[in-house]
Amino acid sequence: MIKTVFSASLPIDEKLIIQKNQIQGAFPGKRLCIVTGTHGDELEGQYVCFLLSEFLNKNTDKICGTIDIYPAVNPLGIDSITRGMPGFDLDMNRIFPGAKDTSLSDYAAYSIVEDIKTADYAVDIHASNIFLREIPQARINVDSASALTGLAEMLNIDLIWIHPAATVLESTLAHTLNSLGVKTIVIETGVGMRITPVYGQRLFNGIINLMHKTGMWLGKAPENISKPIIAATDAVSFVNAVDSGIFLPEKEYGVMLKKGDKIGQIVKPLSGEILSEVFSPDDGLLMTIRAYPVVYEGSLLARVIHNS
Ligand SMILES: [Zn+2]
Secondary structure: OEEEEEEEEOOOOOEEEEEEEEEEOOEEEEEEEEEEOOOOOOOHHHHHHHHHHHHHHOOHHHEEEEEEEEOOOOHHHHHOOOOOEOOOOEOHHHOOOOOOOOOHHHHHHHHHHHHHOOOOEEEEEEEOOOOEEEEEEEEEEHHHHHHHHHHHHHHOOOEEEEEOHHHOOOOOHHHHHHHOOOEEEEEEEEOOOOOOHHHHHHHHHHHHHHHHHOOOEOOOOOOOOOOOEEEEHHHEEEEEOOOOEEEEEOOOOOOEEOOOOEEEEEEEOOOOEEEEEEEOOOOEEEEEEEOOOEEOOOOEEEEEEEOO
8 A cells, every 4th residue: 555654845836755655464463664765866776666566465465564665765866866855955864863843854854764663674775876886785883783684684685794883874764763673774786876687686585585584474485595795894805996097897796706806907098008907906705896987096996805
């Protein structure tokens, strides 16, 4: 059932409406929220929401509990290909928990939190930006690692990246929900402004697996769930451009590399020169690869998680 979470009039006869699809199982159980579209230029979650809505609507007889799917937390951003909320010049994932009776954006954030805060679990799906491709991963801060790692492992992802507490932004939706007792996993996957179907399918299977493991899904359990690498920030090596030019990758993200393997090269189209070759700094998993070809000295080209 489609429900309105927040509605407000805009100046010229238009409306800002945030909606969700609430799928009620035939049996009582836990409540899971799938949230995406906080950043309007990250679209990987749209496909996951479509797959879940389509599948779960047809299978309510196998569901214990409630699934709420929020495909567009920031609909104005999605409509205008903008990361933040257009017109407000702000990143929507920096204003949570929001507040009532203040600005439109704060009130929208507040209403989303109010709607989700009684859930048991939430999955907040983000994509990378247009510059980088990322393997499917969960990003968890070290303070909540013990509470969330087990849940993140169910999601059929390749990596759980544990961040130090100092980098935690308290104004994110995920931090707000976790502090209210909703176990919330942030997923980062794919590339900005595009959909990577194979990763969407994997997350769909991962979410059904999470439902199965938490007693919300009575149907068949998905098979071949991937076991993610769990890595701290110091296990990740960054590869940056040493020249400005056009980056031509030679490896697919998600592959295992040996130290010294060639990842790609930076070339100069005007003269036909190869400016520099790019090599893996470690043995490990290529978790990130540059998607946008134009690079400047210092641009991030790749991230490799080295084997511990
Ligand atoms: Zn994002």
